[in-house]
Amino acid sequence: MIYKTSPEIGGMGHSVKRKEDLRFIQGKGNYVDDVNLPGMVYGQVVRSPYAHARINSINTEKAKAVPGVLAVITGEDLAKANLAWMPTLSYDKQMVLATGKVLFQSQEVAFVVAEDRYIAADAAELVEVDYEELPVLVDPNKALDSGAPLVREDREQKNNHIFHWEVGNREATEQVFQSAEVRASVKAFFPRCHPAPLETCGCVADFSRATGRLTVYLTSQAPHAHRTVLALVGGIPENNIRVISPDIGGGFGNKVPVYPGYVCAVVASLTLGVPVKWIETRSENLQSTGFARDYHMMAEIASDRDGRMKALRVKTLADHGAFNATAQPTKFPAGLFSICTGSYEYAQAFCEVDGVYTNKAPGGVAYRCSFRVTEAAYLIERVVDVLALELKMDPAELRLKNFIPEDKFPYKSSLGWTYDSGNYEGAMKLALDRIGYQELRKEQAEKRKKGELMGIGISSFTEIVGAGPSHDFDILGIKMFDSCEIRVHPTGKAMARMGTKSQGQGHETTYAQIVAQELGIPAGDVTIEEGDTDTAPYGLGTYASRSTPTSGAATAVAARKIRDKAKKIAAYLLECNENDLEWEPGKFFVKGAPSKSKTIQDIAFAAYTNFPPGMEPGLEAVDYYDPPNLTFPFGTYICVVDIDQGTGEVKVRRFLAVDDCGNIINPMIVEGQIHGGLTEGLAIAFMQQIDYDESGNVQGGSFMDYLLPTAVETPHWETDKTCTPCPHHPFGAKGVGESPNVGSPAAFVNAVVDALSHLGVKHIDMPITPWKVWKVLQEKGVAA
Amino acid sequence: MALKIEKTFEVPEPVEKVWAFLSDPRMVATCVPGAQITAQVDEKTYKGAIKVKVGPSITDYTGEVQIVRLDTENHEIEILGKGQDVRGRGSASMKMTGTLRALDNSGTEVRSVSEIGVVGILAQMGSRVITEVSNIMFGEFTKNFQARLKEPSDDPAAPATGADVKPIKATAVAWQATKGLFRGKSESGS
Numbered sequence: 001m002i003y004k005t006s007p008e009i010g011g012m013g014h015s016v017k018r019k020e021d022l023r024f025i026q027g028k029g030n031y032v033d034d035v036n037l038p039g040m041v042y043g044q045v046v047r048s049p050y051a052h053a054r055i056n057s058i059n060t061e062k063a064k065a066v067p068g069v070l071a072v073i074t075g076e077d078l079a080k081a082n083l084a085w086m087p088t089l090s091y092d093k094q095m096v097l098a099t100g101k102v103l104f105q106s107q108e109v110a111f112v113v114a115e116d117r118y119i120a121a122d123a124a125e126l127v128e129v130d131y132e133e134l135p136v137l138v139d140p141n142k143a144l145d146s147g148a149p150l151v152r153e154d155r156e157q158k159n160n161h162i163f164h165w166e167v168g169n170r171e172a173t174e175q176v177f178q179s180a181e182v183r184a185s186v187k188a189f190f191p192r193c194h195p196a197p198l199e200t201c202g203c204v205a206d207f208s209r210a211t212g213r214l215t216v217y218l219t220s221q222a223p224h225a226h227r228t229v230l231a232l233v234g235g236i237p238e239n240n241i242r243v244i245s246p247d248i249g250g251g252f253g254n255k256v257p258v259y260p261g262y263v264c265a266v267v268a269s270l271t272l273g274v275p276v277k278w279i280e281t282r283s284e285n286l287q288s289t290g291f292a293r294d295y296h297m298m299a300e301i302a303s304d305r306d307g308r309m310k311a312l313r314v315k316t317l318a319d320h321g322a323f324n325a326t327a328q329p330t331k332f333p334a335g336l337f338s339i340c341t342g343s344y345e346y347a348q349a350f351c352e353v354d355g356v357y358t359n360k361a362p363g364g365v366a367y368r369c370s371f372r373v374t375e376a377a378y379l380i381e382r383v384v385d386v387l388a389l390e391l392k393m394d395p396a397e398l399r400l401k402n403f404i405p406e407d408k409f410p411y412k413s414s415l416g417w418t419y420d421s422g423n424y425e426g427a428m429k430l431a432l433d434r435i436g437y438q439e440l441r442k443e444q445a446e447k448r449k450k451g452e453l454m455g456i457g458i459s460s461f462t463e464i465v466g467a468g469p470s471h472d473f474d475i476l477g478i479k480m481f482d483s484c485e486i487r488v489h490p491t492g493k494a495m496a497r498m499g500t501k502s503q504g505q506g507h508e509t510t511y512a513q514i515v516a517q518e519l520g521i522p523a524g525d526v527t528i529e530e531g532d533t534d535t536a537p538y539g540l541g542t543y544a545s546r547s548t549p550t551s552g553a554a555t556a557v558a559a560r561k562i563r564d565k566a567k568k569i570a571a572y573l574l575e576c577n578e579n580d581l582e583w584e585p586g587k588f589f590v591k592g593a594p595s596k597s598k599t600i601q602d603i604a605f606a607a608y609t610n611f612p613p614g615m616e617p618g619l620e621a622v623d624y625y626d627p628p629n630l631t632f633p634f635g636t637y638i639c640v641v642d643i644d645q646g647t648g649e650v651k652v653r654r655f656l657a658v659d660d661c662g663n664i665i666n667p668m669i670v671e672g673q674i675h676g677g678l679t680e681g682l683a684i685a686f687m688q689q690i691d692y693d694e695s696g697n698v699q700g701g702s703f704m705d706y707l708l709p710t711a712v713e714t715p716h717w718e719t720d721k722t723c724t725p726c727p728h729h730p731f732g733a734k735g736v737g738e739s740p741n742v743g744s745p746a747a748f749v750n751a752v753v754d755a756l757s758h759l760g761v762k763h764i765d766m767p768i769t770p771w772k773v774w775k776v777l778q779e780k781g782v783a784a
Numbered sequence: 785m786a787l788k789i790e791k792t793f794e795v796p797e798p799v800e801k802v803w804a805f806l807s808d809p810r811m812v813a814t815c816v817p818g819a820q821i822t823a824q825v826d827e828k829t830y831k832g833a834i835k836v837k838v839g840p841s842i843t844d845y846t847g848e849v850q851i852v853r854l855d856t857e858n859h860e861i862e863i864l865g866k867g868q869d870v871r872g873r874g875s876a877s878m879k880m881t882g883t884l885r886a887l888d889n890s891g892t893e894v895r896s897v898s899e900i901g902v903v904g905i906l907a908q909m910g911s912r913v914i915t916e917v918s919n920i921m922f923g924e925f926t927k928n929f930q931a932r933l934k935e936p937s938d939d940p941a942a943p944a945t946g947a948d949v950k951p952i953k954a955t956a957v958a959w960q961a962t963k964g965l966f967r968g969k970s971e972s973g974s
Contacts, residue, residue, distance in 0.1 A: 049874040049904030105904075129872040133903070283908075693785040697907035705910055 002517070002663050002731065005585045010524065011517030012731065015668035019524075020247075020508045029247040033279050035204045035217045041070060043265050043278040044120035046110035046127045047288065048102035051138070051359040051696020052149060053131040055101055055109070062126040063112055068119040070272060072127060073111040073264060075099035086233050086263055089256070089475055090333070092162075092324035093154075094362060096260045101134065103151055103322035104361050105698055106287035111264035113276060136359045136696040140296060140319040143356035151322055151357040160357040162324050163333045168313075168350035168415050176311035176348050180302030184387035189765045190375045190745075191689040192294035192319070192360075194286050194700075195367045196708065197503070199249025201289055202279035203262045205269040215242045216266065220531075221251040221501055222541025225475060227533045229258050234266060245531035251503035252680075253365035256327040256543050257290050287701040290327070291360075291690055292367030294319040295375040299340070299383040307393050309402045312414075314340050314351040314379065319358050326364030327543070328371055329473045329480065335371025336630075338415040339464040342380035343424045343634060344402040349414040359696045368677055368741035370465040370544040377461040381746030385458075385753065386762055394441075395750070396432055399460050400425060410727070417464060419632045420734075423660070423724045428460055431636040431658040434720055440640060448758060453643035453782075454653075455755025458636065461743035465735045466549025466631040475540060481626040482550035483537035484558045486515060488619040490608040492601030493525040496558075498551040499539010501531045505673070505737060507547060510665045511555055517731070518559030519566075520586025520600050537622055545633070545735035548665065549726075554625035556730040561621035565607075569619075570598045572612040631726045631734035635659040637747040643755050645782055648774030650686065650752055652715040657743070659719070662726040662734035670736050671719055677740025678717050683709045684741075685748035689767050756780075785907040789918050792895045793926050797933050799886040802894065803859050805933060806882050809849050812863075815928035817921055821849070828854075834867065836906065838917055843869045843906050845876055852879075859884035874904015894929070896922075 005011035023029050060072040075097035078084040085093045098109045110127050114120035135149040142148055143160040151160050177183065204217040214236055220226045223243040231238035248255065265278040280289070296317040302310045318334060320326060328335050334353035341349050367374070384402075388395040403424040404411050411419040432438075440456050447454045470479035483499040496515055502508065512526035530536055539551060563583065570588035571578040574596055581588045589597035598606075607619035640654040657674055664670050687707040690700040700706040725732030745766065752768050753761055759780040764772060777783035795802055805811045809830050813821045819834040828851040836843050847867025854861055866877045878900045885893040902914055909917075 049869070049872065051903075105908075125871060128870075131868075131872055133875065287908075693907065693911070695785060695901065695903045695907065697785050697903060699908070699910055701908045 003585065005517060005520065009516050009520055009522050009585055011513055011585060012663065012665050014513065014666065016509055016513055016523050016666055018506045018509045018669065019512070020506065031199055031247050031249055032202045032204060032217050032219050035246065037204065037206055037275040040204065040275040040277055041113055041115055041272065042117040042120045043261070043268055043276050044112045044124040045108050045261055045264065045284065046112065046124045046129070047284070048098065048105060048107040048109050050102055050131055050133055051105045052134040052136045053102050054134060055098060056130040056132055058110060059128040060110065062128065063123040066114070066119060066123040066126065068115040069112060069123045070115065071113040071268060073097065073113070073267065075109070078267065081267070083233070083263065083267060086258065087229070088323055088325040088362070089327045090324045091330070094323040094325055096263045101153070102131070104359050105696055106284065106361065106701070107322070108260040108264070108288070111268065113268045113272065138358060138360070138692050138694055138696050140317050140356050140358050143358055149359070151359055162320055162355035162357060164352065164354050165333045166350070166352035167338045169348055170350045173311050173313050173348040173350035177300070177302045177313070180310060181304045182387070182390055183300060183302055184383060184390040185298065185300035186383045186386045186763050187298050188379055188382050188763060190293040190295045190297065190378055191766055192291050192691070193367065193684050193688045194291050194690050194706065195252035195254035195365065196286060196706065197250030197252055197254050200280040200282060200285040201255060201259055201261065202277070203265050204275055204277045205265040206275040207269040207273060209273045213240045213242065214266065214269070215244065216262070217244050217246060218262065219248055219255050220245045220541070221248070221255040221503060221543050223501055223531050223533050224499055224538045225478065225540055226258060228478065229476070230266065233263065243533045245501045248501065248503035251543070253292060253327065253367045253369065253543055254290050255503065256365055256541070257325050257363070259289055283702045286690065286706055287698050288361050290325065290363035290365035291321070292363065292365050292369070293375055294364065295372070297375065297379045299379045301383055301387050303387060303391070305391070307391050307398045307401050309344055309346050311348040312341055312346050313349065316353045318353055318355040318364070319360065320355050320364050321358060321360040321362040323362035324355065325362035327366060327475070329467055329475060330477070331472055332371065335366065335373070336464045337372035337376045339373055339417060339462065340376035340380050341413050341415055342377065343404060343422070343460050343462045344384070345404050346414055351415060360692055366544055368680060368738045370463065370467060370738060373464055373738070374742045374745070377459070377463070377742045378746045381459045381461060382749060382763065385750045389757055389762060395458050396428065396437060399458065400428060403460070418629060419462070420629055420726050420728060421724050422462065422632060422634055423722060424460055424462070424634060427634060427658045427660050427722045428636040430720060430722060431638050431656055434658070435638045435640070435654065435656045437638070453645060453755045455641045455643070455751040455753070457639040457641070457747045457749065457751025457754055459743050459747035459750060460636045461634060461746070463545070463633045463739055463742055464630050465545035465633060465738060466627055467544045467546055468630055469628060470626045478540065479626065480540050481624050482539035482546065482554055483622065483624045484551055484554035485537045485622040486555070486558045486562060486620065488521070488562060488604045488607070490605050492521060492604040494519070494521050495527045495529065496555060497529045497536040498555065499537050500542040500547045500551040502542060505542065505547065506666070506669045510548070510669060511552065513665050514552055514555045514731070515559050517585060518556050519563060537624070545737045548733045548735045549627055549631045549729060550625055552665070552733060553627060553730045554623040557625055558621040558623035561623065562619055565619060566600060566603045568615065569603045569606050569611060573598050573602065573606055573610070628728045631662070631729060633659070633661040633734040633736060633739050635739055635743055637743050639747040639751040641751040641755055643752070643773060645777060648770040648772070648777055648783070650768060650770070650773060652682070652748070654718065655715055655747070656718040656720065657740060658721060659736060659739055660722045660724050661736035661739065662724060662729065663732035664723070665733065673737050674719050674740045675717050677738065678744050679709050679714050681741050681744030682714065682748065683707065685745045685766050686768050687713070785902045785911055785914060787900045787911060787915055787918060789898045789900065789915070789922060790896070791922050791926070792893060794887065794891050794893050795930050795933055796891045798890055799859060799884050799892045802884055802892040802933065803856070806884065806894070807854060807861055809851065809863060811932070815925050815932055817924045832865070836917070838906060838909055838913065841905050843873055843904070844871070845869055869904065874902065874906055876903070876906070877901040
């Protein structure tokens with residue numbers, strides 16, 4: 001149990017109002033596009049209309065002749081400085097500006113710099129590019145065919161294959177399948193979708209010829225890592241680079257990669273010696289920056305007739321687009337996809353993934369997801385439902401029968417992960433009870449008799465987050481620890497800085513609550529600052545639900561270091577032995593004499609004014625936290641839908657999310673995270689897809705075609721929780737940001753399929769649009 | 785993006801007169817909104833241009849039109865047109881087969897089957913919009929075709945080249961396309 005501090009202190013478990021919201025709701029946030037520097041000029045990217053074409057020539061003369069245009073940069077220009085290509089986060093390389101040929105529609109071809117944003121946009125229209133169209137590779141299933149168009153001529157390997165990755169025991173799994181009483185399989189496509197953060201990507205690059213320093217205001221989820229990449233790519237000494245991530249309007253993985261526009265702005269600023277601003281339009285964001293998912297998956301479960309699962313095998317084709325720019329820990333080309341065993345026990349499992357190039361935008365970012373965990377959770381929760389259909393067993397009963405039992409944690413999965421803690425049965429039983437599962441099944445049976453369509457979908461997902469332990473996790477070689485530095489000021493107020501970067505998660509509040517919990521300094525007296533690489537300690541940033549598991553842990557550990565020192569100062573002030581002191585958040589007191597005490601504020605003042613002889617003055621600490629394991633949040637989501645037979649429209653009647661993310665810092669923020677993630681999950685399940693036609697034209701490249709859910713589409717979310725603390729985290733937290741996005745798609749799809757299962761429907765791919773459902777209803781002769 | 789559009793309409797003119805018109809790309813071009821023939825390359829090949837403006841996006845295609853097949857006996861013509869936007873914003877192609885059939889009332893039935901391919905900015909509008917835009921263009925084409933046939937025949941080259949041709953109207957098209965979406969399911973809607 002976590003000690004509950006007073007509301008005045010506002011430590012863990014208090015729904016402290018978000019400090020950052022005061023400026024956000026007043027429109028006083030400071031985003032990259034709010035940064036305006038004297039003499040600043042503007043960049044505009046010229047993009048390819050073709051998915052695959054040879055560039056015969058680029059004529060920039062007309063654009064350069066426009067008054068106000070300062071420069072037009074092409075790939076050829078960058079090649080002279082050896083900057084036409086840049087490394088991706090997955091040991092591939094990516095064109096900054098195209099040379100030779102373009103590989104996807106909207107690829108960056110030239111960069112126009114002008115005194116004014118409008119002039120830059122107009123001049124970009126005047127850049128004439130002579131293209132020669134090439135055959136286009138759109139379908140990843142054809143990527144490895146002989147005679148398939150070769151996407152990457154620059155590679156030594158002359159095919160479109162990027163990687164093959166497998167884990168588990170293929171032969172042993174095969175054996176189980178051969179003798180299995182029952183097999184159930186599903187082919188499920190997790191469509192290419194896009195995080196579509198409210199704020200698009202952009203930067204202001206400011207190179208000062210006077211100081212030789214480059215300051216980059218960047219929409220970055222990982223400012224420190226980006227500083228290192230800029231140093232490596234640009235050859236600028238890292239001490240001369242300062243990356244500042246100001247307020248960020250949502251990231252969801254989209255702001256992890258380095259984009260060509262950033263590099264172009266930096267090059268332009270280095271060349272012109274003035275600040276250069278580049279901000280994407282919405283369509284540029286959707287069409288060219290990191291997409292997510294695009295996994296063509298197959299899963300098969302072997303079980304006995306009683307529904308005891310025996311083995312799982314998974315085969316996946318991953319469409320990575322034109323460059324392998326997925327943000328992935330080095331050892332894991334398919335991320336943490338091998339969490340696909342989910343919440344269940346099997347004797348054997350085997351999983352293989354092949355990545356291929358196509359003529360599509362690069363990406364494969366972890367959209368509110370800890371590297372392919374969403375794909376994995378969706379797949380397993382889908383195939384379990386198919387098995388339930390096969391067995392004619394209730395999907396809840398089948399799950400309960402196969403859950404990893406509570407007493408088996410820490411549990412080593414057949415694909416190699418050590419699950420930290422869990423009580424899957426507990427979460428599920430609470431969910432079934434709260435939603436009134438048995439009554440809903442009765443209602444469904446009655447409705448079916450009347451010919452009405454109603455479905456109940458369950459998803460009992462397990463997550464794997466908080467990357468990660470240095471023995472397995474690095475990006476470009478940099479280990480995935482994270483950090484915190486706390487300075488307690490003489491008056492007892494504190495400042496803490498982290499290597500992570502909030503994009504709306506509420507770090508300024510939650511980190512302050514951790515300090516409050518550990519030191520008893522009121523959360524309101526603790527200022528949190530992130531995102532400035534000149535001041536914050538090094539860290540790998542915020543994504544993969546890693547802030548609480550890594551920097552949150554570092555914050556607690558740093559605070560404990562301060563507390564250790566504070567104890568020494570308290571003993572000095574109280575003229576007693578350290579061992580005679582007891583702590584309660586906010587003060588040390590003498591055992592048995594609680595009136596003899598020193599508050600943390602008294603101690604802080606003494607740390608600068610009256611510290612023990614020989615002691616180093618001040619009250620500060622820093623911690624770089626290397627987590628011993630990942631964390632495994634989980635939950636059960638239940639969705640109830642009604643389907644209109646006339647229109648195929650799916651109406652979500654109820655949705656209950658029972659989450660277990662271990663100990664909670666701020667219940668209100670956790671609930672907000674769950675609401676947000678469920679809404680994104682709803683959009684993915686029913687509305688969104690970045691699709692391409694056969695010529696490689698983007699068919700989801702604007703908000704006209706890529707739909708965002710509004711209050712109108714969003715149902716009422718019901719939430720509840722169980723609490724199974726993480727055994728290895730300093731305060732037992734697991735992280736929650738992604739759970740709703742990871743767990744919900746399967747619940748939505750399972751509900752729709754459940755409503756139609758008596759008609760012989762086993763699976764429908766997302767996005768489940770009314771048109772798709774209506775077609776199924778027509779086929780089955782049900783459509784009104 | 786590939787679309788297939790089939791249209792059939794009637795004109796109150798004898799089949800031979802209609803054939804003389806249909807088999808001459810210079811004449812046909814005068815009926816296509818926003819299009820013009822700029823030069824003749826050889827007996828079967830012409831250079832041409834077409835401006836299409838949808839919303840804020842103007843595409844200005846230039847390219848070639850070629851008569852692939854001319855079956856005078858059966859009154860059937862197959863035309864292949866290919867063009868690139870002058871500023872490299874994309875390309876378009878069209879294969880059109882036109883067939884004439886004499887009607888009992890001494891009029892003629894014109895049947896066209898067009899396969900249209902669009903790559904680039906315009907194609908991003910999606911098939912729902914592009915199909916509607918094409919439908920509207922064909923509607924305009926039919927009207928112009930019928931009107932031009934009624935005119936006394938003159939030098940076919942005169943109206944077809946050199947004229948300052950206006951692009952098809954942006955807002956009107958967008959609005960009609962929107963109405964089209966609600967009118968019913970478009971052929972390739974998905």
